[in-house]
Amino acid sequence: PESPLAGFSTALSQTPSISSVSSEGREDLQVNRLETQIWIKPDIQKTDVDFSEILSAIQEIAKDVNIFFDELEGVNSPSKDDDSLLHHVNLTSTSDDASRLEVVGEEVPDKNKASGLYFRDGKCRIDYILVYRKSNPQTEKREIFERNIRAEGLQMEKESSLTNSDIIFVKLHAPWEVLGKYAELMNVRMPFRRKIYYLHRRYKFMNRIEKQISRFRGWLPRKPMKLDKETLPDLEENDCYTAPFSQQRIHHFIIHNKDTFFNNATRSRIVHHILQRVKYEEGKNKIGLNRLLSNGSYEAAFPLHEGSYRSKNSIRTHGAENHRHLLYECWASWGVWYKYQPLDLVRRYFGEKIGLYFAWLGWYTGMLFPAAFIGLFVFLYGVTTLNHCQVSKEVCQATDIIMCPICDKYCPFMRLSDSCVYAKVTHLFDNGATVFFAVFMAVWATVFLEFWKRRRAVIAYDWDLVDWEEEEEEIRPQFEAKYSKKERMNPISGKPEPYQAFADKCSRLIVSASGIFFMICVVIAAVFGIVIYRVVTVSTFAAFKWALIRNNSQVATTGTAVCINFCIIMLLNVLYEKVALFLTNLEQPRTESEWENSFTLKMFLFQFVNLNSSTFYIAFFLGR
Numbered sequence: 001p002e003s004p005l006a007g008f009s010t011a012l013s014q015t016p017s018i019s020s021v022s023s024e025g026r027e028d029l030q031v032n033r034l035e036t037q038i039w040i041k042p043d044i045q046k047t048d049v050d051f052s053e054i055l056s057a058i059q060e061i062a063k064d065v066n067i068f069f070d071e072l073e074g075v076n077s078p079s080k081d082d083d084s085l086l087h088h089v090n091l092t093s094t095s096d097d098a099s100r101l102e103v104v105g106e107e108v109p110d111k112n113k114a115s116g117l118y119f120r121d122g123k124c125r126i127d128y129i130l131v132y133r134k135s136n137p138q139t140e141k142r143e144i145f146e147r148n149i150r151a152e153g154l155q156m157e158k159e160s161s162l163t164n165s166d167i168i169f170v171k172l173h174a175p176w177e178v179l180g181k182y183a184e185l186m187n188v189r190m191p192f193r194r195k196i197y198y199l200h201r202r203y204k205f206m207n208r209i210e211k212q213i214s215r216f217r218g219w220l221p222r223k224p225m226k227l228d229k230e231t232l233p234d235l236e237e238n239d240c241y242t243a244p245f246s247q248q249r250i251h252h253f254i255i256h257n258k259d260t261f262f263n264n265a266t267r268s269r270i271v272h273h274i275l276q277r278v279k280y281e282e283g284k285n286k287i288g289l290n291r292l293l294s295n296g297s298y299e300a301a302f303p304l305h306e307g308s309y310r311s312k313n314s315i316r317t318h319g320a321e322n323h324r325h326l327l328y329e330c331w332a333s334w335g336v337w338y339k340y341q342p343l344d345l346v347r348r349y350f351g352e353k354i355g356l357y358f359a360w361l362g363w364y365t366g367m368l369f370p371a372a373f374i375g376l377f378v379f380l381y382g383v384t385t386l387n388h389c390q391v392s393k394e395v396c397q398a399t400d401i402i403m404c405p406i407c408d409k410y411c412p413f414m415r416l417s418d419s420c421v422y423a424k425v426t427h428l429f430d431n432g433a434t435v436f437f438a439v440f441m442a443v444w445a446t447v448f449l450e451f452w453k454r455r456r457a458v459i460a461y462d463w464d465l466v467d468w469e470e471e472e473e474e475i476r477p478q479f480e481a482k483y484s485k486k487e488r489m490n491p492i493s494g495k496p497e498p499y500q501a502f503a504d505k506c507s508r509l510i511v512s513a514s515g516i517f518f519m520i521c522v523v524i525a526a527v528f529g530i531v532i533y534r535v536v537t538v539s540t541f542a543a544f545k546w547a548l549i550r551n552n553s554q555v556a557t558t559g560t561a562v563c564i565n566f567c568i569i570m571l572l573n574v575l576y577e578k579v580a581l582f583l584t585n586l587e588q589p590r591t592e593s594e595w596e597n598s599f600t601l602k603m604f605l606f607q608f609v610n611l612n613s614s615t616f617y618i619a620f621f622l623g624r
Helices: 004-013 026-046 051-076 097-115 139-151 176-185 204-219 264-275 289-294 323-332 343-350 352-384 390-397 416-429 433-462 468-472 477-482 502-542 547-551 553-587 592-620
Strands: 128-133 155-160 167-173 189-194 240-244 300-302 487-489 496-498
Touching: 128 264, 139 155, 139 289, 176 264, 264 343, 289 300, 323 343, 343 352, 352 416, 352 433, 390 416, 477 496, 502 553, 502 592, 553 592
Parallel strands: none
Antiparallel strands: 128 167, 128 300, 155 167, 189 240, 487 496
């Protein structure tokens, strides 16, 4: 070429267009871009053109090249980051782009500082907060714990409270290297490829029918329970396949920005995982944040929200300020109580477990509608047939039948017709249609469970959680600290891991089962105590000085017994939750899923007996 500028222009003219470049060819274009820059330099030295003019021209062309490659990356990007749901201001390119970028670079840290979600430098996001008091005597344990936190790679910054100088906030940040390391250890699933859906071939006749149906649907009113995607765009997560994160295969994952690749829920989960395994003192059980919270070394530990859930501007015109604001407007505000839940947003903000819980809760609530409709029908049937009930008629007309007194000394004889009102009220809920309702509820329980299995399978496929439970298995830090000296080779992974002896495990299970049996006996004893209370107090209320209580002694006895039974049930619920927690920790389950299953089984057994013992007494023992 005659000049480097002409050669550079020729090279640019031979560059393929954006639409013709595939995702595989992007790396080749980057290499060509680098070779072109290296190729210009010697040609500049050979020419006699003014160097300042060449430099300014090259800067203009290089700016166009950068814009070209930015557009190329934007077109070929397979998915968007989580921040794509947030509202961004469009930036325009002007002649003084460099100065504008410097100003923006200064404004972003200032904005981050004002948000309270970053360190003082405005660059490091706060992933976790620890709170302690200066006056706390557990200083040595806390210092060792924080020293070990730094050794794990977490960055730390301390800041005193504005209202109380004795309270210190410890801000923790996990850099990219730590997140990648522990994401691989924890088998955190991350997106690596977009899902591609193949449509079946349709015949012309079916296409015509679908067009007619869609035209007919256009005349119908919009579904009020659906979220409006026109006014609230980008509510659905990107459809991507996921795989356990691996640093060796990091090039396969979709990473546009390392700061937003791991969402806040995943970052907090990784930091929590680290804090649960950091030692604060030499010893077997001297490990984990939970023990420091229980002994008072730290007052609290929690991750932060993403900002305020309220905004001065409307989400329909200005977009969401953050993911929390978007979730509040689409899910947690009273104005959208009748709409379906945005489960993808719940999952992204809180994680898979809480997302699955609210998916189950929404499904359960929806399935209760037919049961409530049938129950209302049974009640209305009782109201309409109240005057035609033969049993209540006979009770109300039996004025000559004298009933035995309820108690021996103070209770008088009474007529059968005195219980006329009670018989009519009973008919409202216990009539001929009640048998149909009982059969319906038996069928409903089975249908609900089977349909929920189908719904759960759909969610597991959409969220790519089919093998989630198997991959999530990890040894609990308490188990690891307790049995760290006894190790054996894992036959699957081939790595040594802590081992619990069979005799030790059996002894712990026997003690736990004995505790469960004792607490169930306490519940049964409480039920019989209520029965004895009703027998004793009915005569006491019958001899009461107040005529109102004396004339309604049976109602007073039943009412006070119900209140006492309610208080006992609530008290035993609180007590047994602590007992179940203690017994589960005593068993020393190996993994988190085993711990959750053991704790859930204990709570289910106790609450089943605690809540239904009175019902079983009325059904099988009352009156015998």
